[in-house]
Amino acid sequence: MTDATTANGSTPDGSIPDGRTPPDPVVGNQTRGPSLFRRYGEQLALPVAWLLIVVFFSIQEPDLFPTSRNLGSLLGTQTALFIVALAALLPAMAGDLDLSLGWAGAFGAMVMAVLNTQHDWGIVPAALVALLIGAACGFFNGFVVVKLKTEPFIMTLGTGAVFQGFVLWVSDSNTVTNVARSLSTWTLQTKVWVIPIQFFYALAIMLVIWWVAEHTPLGVRWLFVGKSRDVARLSGINTDRIRWGAFTAAGALAAFGAVVFVGNSGSMSPVSFSPFLLPAYAAVFLGATTIHPGRFNPIGTGIAVLFLATGVQGLRIMGADDFTQFLFYGGTLVVAVAGSRYLRGK
Amino acid sequence: MDVALQLTNISKQFGATRALDGVDLTVRHGEVHALLGENGSGKSTLIKVLAGVHEPEPGGRLLIGGDPAPLPMPTGAYHRYGLSFVHQDLGLARPLTVLENLVGSASRDEFSRLHVNWRREAAAARTMLQGYGVDIDPRTIVNELPPVGQALIAIARAAEELREHRERTGAATSVMVLDEPTVFLPEEELEFLFGLIRQVVAQGSSVIFISHDLAAVRTIADSVTVLRDGRVVAQSSMDAVTDDEIVEYIVGPIKSRELHEHGGSFHVERPVDRTASPVLTVRGLSGDRLDHLDLDLVPGEIVGLAGLLGSGAEEVPYLLFGAQSASAGTATVGGRKVDVARQQPAAAVQMGMSFIPADRNRDGIAREIEIDRNMLALVLRRFTQGGRLRNRRVRRTADERAIDFDLRPRRTDLPIGTLSGGNAQKVVLAKWLETEPTVLLLHEPTQGVDVAARAQIYRKIIDAADARSMAVVWVSSDFEELATTCDRIVVMNNGQETSQMLGAEITPEGITARVFAGQHAVDDAATTAGASA
Numbered sequence: 021m022t023d024a025t026t027a028n029g030s031t032p033d034g035s036i037p038d039g040r041t042p043p044d045p046v047v048g049n050q051t052r053g054p055s056l057f058r059r060y061g062e063q064l065a066l067p068v069a070w071l072l073i074v075v076f077f078s079i080q081e082p083d084l085f086p087t088s089r090n091l092g093s094l095l096g097t098q099t100a101l102f103i104v105a106l107a108a109l110l111p112a113m114a115g116d117l118d119l120s121l122g123w124a125g126a127f128g129a130m131v132m133a134v135l136n137t138q139h140d141w142g143i144v145p146a147a148l149v150a151l152l153i154g155a156a157c158g159f160f161n162g163f164v165v166v167k168l169k170t171e172p173f174i175m176t177l178g179t180g181a182v183f184q185g186f187v188l189w190v191s192d193s194n195t196v197t198n199v200a201r202s203l204s205t206w207t208l209q210t211k212v213w214v215i216p217i218q219f220f221y222a223l224a225i226m227l228v229i230w231w232v233a234e235h236t237p238l239g240v241r242w243l244f245v246g247k248s249r250d251v252a253r254l255s256g257i258n259t260d261r262i263r264w265g266a267f268t269a270a271g272a273l274a275a276f277g278a279v280v281f282v283g284n285s286g287s288m289s290p291v292s293f294s295p296f297l298l299p300a301y302a303a304v305f306l307g308a309t310t311i312h313p314g315r316f317n318p319i320g321t322g323i324a325v326l327f328l329a330t331g332v333q334g335l336r337i338m339g340a341d342d343f344t345q346f347l348f349y350g351g352t353l354v355v356a357v358a359g360s361r362y363l364r365g366k
Numbered sequence: 367m368d369v370a371l372q373l374t375n376i377s378k379q380f381g382a383t384r385a386l387d388g389v390d391l392t393v394r395h396g397e398v399h400a401l402l403g404e405n406g407s408g409k410s411t412l413i414k415v416l417a418g419v420h421e422p423e424p425g426g427r428l429l430i431g432g433d434p435a436p437l438p439m440p441t442g443a444y445h446r447y448g449l450s451f452v453h454q455d456l457g458l459a460r461p462l463t464v465l466e467n468l469v470g471s472a473s474r475d476e477f478s479r480l481h482v483n484w485r486r487e488a489a490a491a492r493t494m495l496q497g498y499g500v501d502i503d504p505r506t507i508v509n510e511l512p513p514v515g516q517a518l519i520a521i522a523r524a525a526e527e528l529r530e531h532r533e534r535t536g537a538a539t540s541v542m543v544l545d546e547p548t549v550f551l552p553e554e555e556l557e558f559l560f561g562l563i564r565q566v567v568a569q570g571s572s573v574i575f576i577s578h579d580l581a582a583v584r585t586i587a588d589s590v591t592v593l594r595d596g597r598v599v600a601q602s603s604m605d606a607v608t609d610d611e612i613v614e615y616i617v618g619p620i621k622s623r624e625l626h627e628h629g630g631s632f633h634v635e636r637p638v639d640r641t642a643s644p645v646l647t648v649r650g651l652s653g654d655r656l657d658h659l660d661l662d663l664v665p666g667e668i669v670g671l672a673g674l675l676g677s678g679a680e681e682v683p684y685l686l687f688g689a690q691s692a693s694a695g696t697a698t699v700g701g702r703k704v705d706v707a708r709q710q711p712a713a714a715v716q717m718g719m720s721f722i723p724a725d726r727n728r729d730g731i732a733r734e735i736e737i738d739r740n741m742l743a744l745v746l747r748r749f750t751q752g753g754r755l756r757n758r759r760v761r762r763t764a765d766e767r768a769i770d771f772d773l774r775p776r777r778t779d780l781p782i783g784t785l786s787g788g789n790a791q792k793v794v795l796a797k798w799l800e801t802e803p804t805v806l807l808l809h810e811p812t813q814g815v816d817v818a819a820r821a822q823i824y825r826k827i828i829d830a831a832d833a834r835s836m837a838v839v840w841v842s843s844d845f846e847e848l849a850t851t852c853d854r855i856v857v858m859n860n861g862q863e864t865s866q867m868l869g870a871e872i873t874p875e876g877i878t879a880r881v882f883a884g885q886h887a888v889d890d891a892a893t894t895a896g897a898s899a
Contacts, residue, residue: 234755234757235754235755235757236750236753236754236755237746237747237749237750237755239755240739240743240746240755241743241746243732243735243739244732244735244739244743247732247733247734247735248731248732248733248734248735250728250729251728251729251730251731251732252732253689253711254687254689254711254721254723254729254730255711255715255743255744255797256711256712256714256715256716256744257712257743258712314734315734
């Protein structure tokens with residue numbers, strides 16, 4: 021429409037006034053933020069909910085839940101989920117989605133297990149191969165989505181199926197058992213107080229992501245790519261490189277999560293790792309309702325993982341059936357995201 | 367019944383602007399009535415009142431076929447009164463077939479059935495299109511049609527709606543509004559469109575034809591209404607006016623404008639050394655509409671590209687910056703030459719180019735991200751020590767810029783989406799000036815910007831051009847803006863440069879006259895503009 025200027029009023033008169041004399045009439049009530057409840061209600065909802073369920077389970081199961089043993093078990097068993105959630109976070113922060121992460125990680129870990137048990141590889145080089153495979157899967161995702169300019173949703177669903185095929189192929193569809201015990205000393209057996217050391221790996225990764233996002237120029241570019249890709253591109257930011265990098269790092273991180281997972285059980289089944297994808301995304305989206313609402317952020321993701329882990333662990337202690345954890349994962353995700361939307365008044 | 371549509375005493379206020387001021391419009395039965403006027407003259411507002419998008423002030427009246435129709439028009443109700451609109455974007459779902467577009471159009475919803483017999487619909491559509499002399503297979507995807515084919519489909523669909531309306535209600539009158547349907551069509555294909563319009567009229571509809579293209583108006587219209595500053599300044603049959611008179615009505619009697627209150631010129635003379643070697647050289651730049659444009663800018667020079675939508679002027683900054691792909695051309699900035707067909711935004715920034723696009727909300731600002739980060743995203747290296755970004759220094763610097771650019775409110779920690787259009791645009795400008803560009807490319811930089819902020823933005827750009835010898839390519843449909851800020855105007859028509867204006871020659875009226883007159887009447891326009899100088 022060519023009359024776009026109509027509503028904006030007439031153009032200024034011919035003289036060019038000095039830069040700052042005329043007051044800007046259009047300030048309105050923009051300085052006023054949302055109400056306190058709206059501002060902090062959303063931000064605090066998840067941490068408060070977490071405290072509430074901790075209190076609830078502690079009252080219900082005073083002998084089993086609020087114990088150091090349970091704390092170690094809770095933090096230890098959910099480390100793989102924590103790492104996969106951080107993996108899913110990386111493309112999410114760049115505005116992408118990677119649904120292949122479960123299978124990319126499983127592929128890496130399965131190759132590690134096969135190399136270690138059937139080809140006499142040491143566990144350390146085998147684990148490094150796992151990370152490389154994960155990174156390669158992520159790199160391939162980046163190529164397909166970023167370079168070939170396709171929709172990440174459907175394409176990573178496709179590449180995930182391909183990775184699944186590889187998992188079944190290298191394992192002959194069997195569970196690989198008797199992976200070197202030394203792996204579990206690196207992950208589960210070594211403890212700081214009661215907490216398995218693997219939890220601190222996840223914590224460290226979370227803090228690195230936080231540091232990069234908040235305290236480096238790369239983090240700011242990452243934010244622009246995720247929030248307004250056109251603006252980022254037209255600002256001269258190499259959006260492709262950031263997205264591609266996020267996919268690659270996510271693949272490697274997913275493989276790391278899978279390696280930790282193998283360390284906990286000493287075996288790798290072809291289908292046991294990929295179900296982490298849903299709770300991982302639940303944590304990523306839940307995390308976006310806290311700390312910095314509206315943004316995918318690592319600390320929020322960490323809190324969300326703890327929340328989910330606590331809930332599932334508590335239900336388990338109370339003797340709930342396995343299916344309840346899915347109700348819990350899925351239910352909280354739906355409630356949290358819908359509630360967050362509501363609080364934002366959209 | 368002679369009068370098909372009559373609007374009486376329509377007024378509309380937007381803030382401080384009187385967009386429409388007691389406008390009367392009478393369209394007779396079976397005529398093509400042209401509605402003309404500059405950008406901002408009120409044409410679109412008037413049409414939107416008719417369509418029920420805008421609510422006019424009380425006191426207006428609308429008669430259709432002699433019967434009163436409600437004002438304000440309820441949303442979506444215009445169908446029921448025998449009105450139909452074809453906008454410039456044609457309102458077609460382009461990935462779908464012609465047939466799907468015809469079956470799925472809004473007015474058909476009233477008759478929605480449980481089952482669509484596609485074969486019968488296809489046959490009916492083919493017959494219908496042929497009835498309008500449109501030889502297009504209804505199963506074609508709209509996107510695969512040339513622009514003229516798409517326009518024909520949109521018009522035929524509207525004509526069919528009107529015909530059905532007349533049959534259903536027994537009304538003798540219907541009115542089709544064509545809002546700039548010719549902008550994207552090549553000259554030689556316009557005849558198809560005119561043929562169809564004549565047929566629509568012969569069937570018993572009237573047509574309101576909005577266009578900037580005087581030649582097209584001359585060919586197809588029977589009578590004309592000209593709006594200026596929200597008022598009707600002429601209403602006449604086409605036979606009774608010449609093209610020159612129409613241009614004069616559109617831009618207004620030059621002497622009566624506020625021109626003289628400012629010492630006879632909008633233009634402020636700036637010292638630009640035209641003998642200096644160019645800092646930006648463009649050769650053979652071609653895009654969708656643009657056809658081999660050459661351009662040279664010396665340091666500190668501000669050059670305005672003036673043209674109507676579709677002239678190709680609006681493509682220039684996007685092509686140079688690599689935001690849209692060019693089909694050919696080279697650009698040299700400060701001695702570095704690139705093939706524009708392979709230009710990428712990242713490389714353009716490296717070369718020292720900055721670009722402020724028209725669609726601020728989509729391309730200019732990341733609404734959810736804080737003002738300081740929007741402002742300094744391109745120069746973060748400056749705030750990084752040992753790999754660590756000093757966020758506090760970013761904020762402090764942004765706060766200083768906020769004062770310098772008179773940002774209101776002076777809070778740079780809020781998301782930029784909370785700012786008004788003018789303030790957000792100041793942030794965008796600050797962001798690009800921070801990179802100390804050699805060349806600044808602008809497309810409608812003050813769209814949606816209030817008057818005060820506009821003046822500040824002009825001042826900042828001109829200061830930067832003076833202080834750092836930055837060259838500016840300024841594309842705007844607001845010719846007063848161009849006349850206020852530019853040292854030189856390049857007038858464009860049909861993808862090509864048609865003339866240039868320098869110094870005191872540059873007046874809004876002069877630009878308008880040359881732009882509207884187009885290629886054929888450049889000489890006449892030059893005389894008009896010369897008289898004003």
